[in-house]
Amino acid sequence: MKTVEVGGMHCPKCVASVTKTLSELPGLSNVSVDLEKGQATFDGEASDAAIKDAIDKIGFVPGAIK
Numbered sequence: 001m002k003t004v005e006v007g008g009m010h011c012p013k014c015v016a017s018v019t020k021t022l023s024e025l026p027g028l029s030n031v032s033v034d035l036e037k038g039q040a041t042f043d044g045e046a047s048d049a050a051i052k053d054a055i056d057k058i059g060f061v062p063g064a065i066k
């Protein structure tokens with residue numbers, strides 16, 4: 001399982017938006033977004049650039065992927 005930091009989330013609607021966006025990326029599954037921690041976890045393989053670009057396109061700030 002990998003984790004990506006997501007900056008700028010403030011409410012459950014933000015969580016839903018990030019969850020939907022990451023779930024739609026080819027190769028990712030089991031996406032879970034934690035508002036309090038400001039991060040998303042997921043299984044699967046997608047390039048770091050694709051993950052960060054998807055988060056950025058919906059108005060949030062992508063951080064480190066671990």
